[in-house]
Amino acid sequence: MWVRCPYSLIMAAPTAYAARTESARTDYALIATDLDGTLLRGDDTVSDRSLAALARVSAAGARHLVVTGRPAPRVRPLLEFLGGGGLAVCGQGAQLYDAGADRLLWSVTLDQELAETALGKIEAEVGQVYAAVDQDGVDGLTLIEPGYLMPHPTLPAVRVDRRDDLWCAPISKVLLRHPTLSDDELAAVARTVVGSLATVTMSGPGTVELQPCGITKATGLALAARYLGLSPQQTIAFGDMPNDIPMFDWAAYGVAMANAHPELKAVADEITLSNEDDGIAVVLERLLAGAQ
Structure with a gap:
């Protein structure tokens, strides 16, 4: 398997999963969101309400991290729309993309x-x-x-x-x-x-x-969090499909959309409204209100 950085970096990514919390906390420093079926609506747009909620958590000091199956080239335009020049986990965790520099900090290919x-x-x-x-x-x-x-x-x-x-x-x-x-x-x-x-x-x-074998969204999320100096206990994750299960296992709190696959709902800490009904914004607004 060809790797752009030492393979030991993959193995060094955190593997211990965070213990579950009983209720949503208000001090999450990392907001990890899937795109399709989660942050994006069916027409590939992000609602004004979701944009406003993400802007508010960013202003409060939290980092928003896109964690998606889309490869880096298919994510770049959306990150520009979101105003992000930071990191994104792409390709189901196989790529860590620096949008500001338009380069991959880390990538793994499938032989x-x-x-x-x-x-x-x-x-x-x-x-x-x-x-x-x-x-x-x-x-x-x-x-x-x-x-x-x-x-x-x-x-x-x-x-x-x-x-x-x-x-x-x-x-x-x-x-x-x-x-x-x-x-x-x-x-x-x-x-x-x-x-x-x-x-x-x-x-x-x-x-x-x-x-690539062993690569999941959790692999990429763990690497990105380490790069940002953050931990699983500081992370809340949002998703809608089974590929988000490893991400939920890694993060302190996992929120499934109402439109999510049953396998993801079964392991989620919370089920919010659908991607069409601003499910992410609903949760973030509640967390912001609780922190005041």
């Missing part, structure tokens, strides 16, 4: 041979799947093979002629879709057969992914 082997094992069980990849780097492309449909049509992608063309540059992850199986069914099979070849995640409708 091509491991990715192809994992795909072969999955297809041996469920038949043909359609694949896409996110290339590594701040200018990396999203490549999609014939038959793959982008779950987010607003995100740019380049269609290639055949699967072999997906491996023309280092990648951070593989995205999979099946013509008939549900995301839950495909993810379950993938987890069974892939083993240690890759980490399997499900990050949204039509989005089952393979990423």
Whole structure:
């Protein structure tokens, strides 16, 4: 596996999960938010209420950190809109992106041979799947093979002629879709057969992914928090899909959206309103009121 920084840095990231709190605290210094289905509405916008709430917690001294499955190039425009020149955890934790400098402070790629082997094992069980990849780097492309449909049509992608063309540059992850199986069914099979070849995640409708083994949102969040001098006990996290479970395990408090997947709701400390109903803002406003 190719790594831009010493692999020991991954292993050094905190692995001890914070103990659960019984109620939301008012002194969180790190606000970690997923994007799709969480901070973003269905049209890929952020509401004025959510923007105002994030601005208020920032003014109070807290740091807002985006923790997303989107690769760094697909996050850059949104970070600019949010007025952030700071850090973002991208690619399901495989990238730590410095938006101000437009560079990756840390990244891990998925080995091509491991990715192809994992795909072969999955297809041996469920038949043909359609694949896409996110290339590594701040200018990396999203490549999609014939038959793959982008779950987010607003995100740019380049269609290639055949699967072999997906491996023309280092990648951070593989995205999979099946013509008939549900995301839950495909993810379950993938987890069974892939083993240690890759980490399997499900990050949204039509989005089952393979990423470097051992890499999760918790890995990237822990590294970002260490960089900022913050701890799990100072962190509140918001999400909506199973790929947010490691992030909830790491943070002191996890808030699932009303529209969240049942697996995430089952481990959340709190369930707020949906992404369309300013669920993040509702919680942040309450925390700010309690701190006064």
